[in-house]
Amino acid sequence: MLLNLLLVIEVIVAFFLIVVVLLQRSEGGALGMGGGPSGFMTARGAGDLLTRTTWILGAVFFALGLLLTIVAGRESGSASVVDRLKVDAINPAELNKEMQPAPAQQAPAQNAPAPLEAPTPTVNNPFGFDAGETPAPAPAAPARK
Numbered sequence: 347m348l349l350n351l352l353l354v355i356e357v358i359v360a361f362f363l364i365v366v367v368l369l370q371r372s373e374g375g376a377l378g379m380g381g382g383p384s385g386f387m388t389a390r391g392a393g394d395l396l397t398r399t400t401w402i403l404g405a406v407f408f409a410l411g412l413l414l415t416i417v418a419g420r421e422s423g424s425a426s427v428v429d430r431l432k433v434d435a436i437n438p439a440e441l442n443k444e445m446q447p448a449p450a451q452q453a454p455a456q457n458a459p460a461p462l463e464a465p466t467p468t469v470n471n472p473f474g475f476d477a478g479e480t481p482a483p484a485p486a487a488p489a490r491k
Contacts, residue, residue: 349417356410363403370396 371393 349414349421352410352414352417356407356414359403359407359410363400363407366396366399366403370400
């Protein structure tokens with residue numbers, strides 16, 4: 347429940363962070379597209395507000411990301427792979443003993459279905475000849491006079 351709530355808040359913060367970053371005026375003129383003085387938000391106060399909002403939303407975004415990691419780790423932290431496999435309960439003597447030969451297979455019953463067999467793989471050659479063959483020579487061009 348807490349994990350889902352934190353995830354929803356993280357998505358909302360990410361959305362607002364994207365919006366605030368896109369509202370800001372371009373200062374660097376990347377690829378020749380500098381923000382001119384006739385932009386939407388030209389007042390210095392609006393720029394400071396957007397910059398401060400970007401920093402706050404960025405900090406909240408990263409804090410929520412760390413909190414999500416911690417909460418998700420605590421929820422699944424009690425069940426490690428070693429605990430689930432119960433490695434301590436395995437007897438090493440049973441691991442080292444030799445394999446017993448498999449009993450001879452009995453003849454199949456009369457009503458038993460036949461075992462399945464895989465079809466032989468084939469290679470589709472787009473050039474029209476088999477892989478072992480050499481291609482036929484190209485027809486000779488007619489001689490010009």
